[in-house]
Amino acid sequence: MKHQKLTALAITFLTVFSLNVRSATWHADAAKGRDTNPGTTRAAAFATLQRAIDAAQPGDTVVAYPGIYYEHITIRRGGTASAPIRIMADRVERDRVIISGAQRNIREKRIAWELVDPDLGLYRVPFDYRPTRVLANRADLLAYPTLADLRAFRFIADDYLGHKHGFAYDPETKHLYVRLRSDGRYGPTDPNADAVTLSVSPPTGAGRFGVEPTKRPDNYNLALRFSGPAHIVIDGFTFETPGIAGIYTTASDLTIRNNWFYGCRIGIAAPRADIPEACSKPHANRVLVEHNYFTQFPAFTDIEDITPAEAADQRTRPEWRHKIVHWQRKGTRPHPNQTVGYPYGYEVGAIRGAADGWEIRNNHFYDMFEALSGGAIGHSANANIHHNRFERICDNAIETEPRxxxxxxxxxxxxxxxxxxxWQPQAAVPLPGPIFVYDNIILQTPRTQAMLAANTGASFKLGIKDDDWQQDRMGDIPPDAAPAPGGFWAAHNTVFTPSGRLLTLLNPPQRRLRDFYFINNIFLAHTLAPRAGDSGIVFDGNIAGFQGAFPSVLAVTTIPALASTAAGPHGRTLPNITENTEGLRLPLDESNAFAPFTPDSALAKVGIDLAALTKAAAIAPPGQLPIRSTPGAAKFDIIVGPQPRADN
Structure with missing residues (x-):
């Protein structure tokens, strides 16, 4: 027995020792390397990241040097918890190390664009397919479904306004057409100019929304195609114009840090459990997504360019869907032809397929149509989304639906x-919950407040529309209730949206929300909701102030009464939301929203305590929900986007 124990200890020691000895650094240099090199130094670097990653073993590091890596990388094995594999750019710097799915001949100007129409600034090149995305100096050009649409800068079949730039593919002549902005905002109007870089992506993916993998390797810039723990860190890259996603993983225990995502339909993707063809596939659990930058620029900026006259003209159209002027990139319902089309739409968001235990922190989501859609988080369990900056988002920052x-x-x-x-379930039980929304700050800048061409939404979109209600799929839930299992808890948030609503209520009036609690928040908005009546939400301990209401609402109630409803029994109402009132520093912006009260403000103590909440709530308040006497978000630090490493 003693001999066996000694043998086991010796084997363990030798295993650990051998792992430490084998730990190595592999080098890739797209500009100067060769895949026939040993890859063990920068001077003898591989040419491709694929070759370096293939060489890496647990505990190893892969370093990529400046250049553009026109690769579709596949990772088939990982590290271990004690010996992860680190795949990193040599320095955290945008565009220093690019992994690109772009057509190389076009990106490197090996072929010239033909000027077709000088008056329109319309150019074309021979091409074999409709690409998913086209970037011009990192500006994401609008995808028009036909050449006629591109010529008109309008979605003709949908009778819907477009934007002043874009691309289209003509399958009859097999040409790709582009029109760049005539004002030169994103560079010269001629795509042949040295100051313009055109990045044209591969085709879109499979499935109704074009997000399911095909057999093409160019679906992704980098794909982890194995199951189980990966123990891999991906750090410091710029991902550009894949067919579907910058990173795809079926593996778990992955860290994605300090990256930029441009021209990616999805930044990070994993199989979704609700897709029938993915049900039997492994799912990615415990993925850490931190300090990344996601963008679909200029999705929001384009909306700012819509003039009041254009918006007014659009709103003369007969259908309600025409009156919403920011859905050019939506690509899904309700337009009959879906504007850009389902397989090219932007509503899929930055991430897809979060499963169990994902943490999404310290990221910057900037100028996007959608940030974290239902496809991202809607099938997750135990996800933790915190200390991110969501900025200039056309639709939703975070969707909790369907479950x-x-x-x-x-x-x-x-x-x-x-x-x-x-919170907009569209499928069946189980419904989303419990959901904890706390200590967030929601702001509207003066520029957006004055943006008459854009519609104003609500901080919280809640409910189940009649179109989405199917009693045979709702189990034992009665048709007059929309319950959040375990509760929807909104506590200690600070909301300042002078041109917006607090609530969009999707339920019909007879279907009340159940187990929704809005506690100890600061709510300063234009109005409460588009309709009057009891929504079913429990409000208490809030500071609330509104400055308007819909005419149909004012026919049955008053603005002070709306504020009183949102404040709750122990809360306080404010008569003015833009001037300093009772020690609240108004108007709120980034300079004061993190500490909105003056030292002597009486408003700082109007929140209810846990005992009062427990008495008011129909279900027990969860322990992880912070309840303080001071309404609004607690002060917090926020550092987002890619950060320099200590070894830079």
């Missing part, structure tokens, strides 16, 4: 976002 479970959303800064948080 996110035990979701925490806290300490995020949300700026100029149409409808930040959504």
């Amino acid at each position: 996110a479970r035990n979701l925490r959303i806290h300490h995020n800064l949300v700026i100029d976002t149409f409808e930040p948080f959504s």
Whole structure:
């Protein structure tokens, strides 16, 4: 027995020792390397990241040097918890190390664009397919479905306004056409100019929404195609124009840090459990997504360019869907032809397929149509989304539908976002819950407040529309209730949206929300909701102030009464939301929203305590929900986007 123990110890020692000895650094240099090199030094670097990654063993590091890596990388094995594999750019710097799915001949100007129409600035090149995305100096050009649409800068079949730039593919002549902005905002109007870089992506993916993998390797810039723990860190890259996603993983225990995502339909993707063809596939659990930058620029900026005259003209159209002027990139319902089309739409968001235990923190989501859609978080369990900056988002920052479970959303800064948080189940039971939304700050800048061409949404979009209600799929839930299992808890948030609503209520009036609690918040908005009546939400301990209401609402109630409803029994109402009132520093912006009260403000103590909440709530308040006497978000620090490493 003693001999066996000694042998076991010796084997363990030798195993650990051998791992330490084998730990190595592999080098890739797209500009100067060769895949026939040993790859063990920069001077003898591989040419491709694929070759370096293939060589890496647990505990190894892969370093990529400046250049553009036109690769579709596949990772088939990982590290271990004690010996992870680190795949990193040599320095954290945008565009220093690019992994690109772009057509190389076009990006490197090996072929010339033909000027077709000088008056329109319309150019074309021979091409074999409709690409998913086209970037011009990192500006994401609008995808028009036909050449006629591109010529008109309008979605003709949908009778819907477009934007002043874009691309289209003509399958009859097999040409790709582009029109760049005539004002030169993103560079010269001629795509042949040296100052313009055109990045044209591969085709879109499979499935109704074009997000399911095909057999093409160019679906992704980098794919982890194995199951189980990966123990891999991906750090410091710029991902550009894949067919579907910058990073795809079926593996778990992955860290994605300090990256930029441009021209990616999805930044980070994993199989979704609700897709029939993915049900039997492994799912990615315990993924850490931190300090990344996601963008679909200029999705929001384009909306700012819509003039009041253009918006007014659009709103003369007969259908309600025409009157919403920011859905050019939506690509899904309700337009008959879906504007850009389902397989090319932007509503899929920055992430897709979060499963169990994802943590999404310290990221910057900037100028996007959608940030974290239902496809991202809606099938997750135990996800933790915190200390992110959501900025200039056309639609939603975070969607909890169809069935996110035990979701925490806290300490995020949300700026100029149409409808930040959504609870809109569209499928069947189980419904999303419990959901914890606390210590977030939601702001609207003066520029967006004055943006008459854009619609104003609500901070919380809640409910189940009649179109989405199917009693045979709702189990024992009665048709007059929309319950959040375990509760939807919104506590200690600070909301300042002078041109927005607090609530969008999707339920018909007879279907009340159940187990929704809005506690100890600061709510300063244009109005409460589009209709009067009891929504079913429990409000208490809030500071609330509104400055307007819909005419149909004012026919049955008053603005002070709306504020009183949102404040709750122990809360306080404010008569003015833009001037300093009772020690609240108004108007709120980034300079004061993190500490909105003056030292002597009486408003700082109007929140209810846990005992009062427990008495008011129909279900027990969860322990992880912070309840303080001071309404609004607690002060927090927020550092987002890629950060320099200590070894830079």
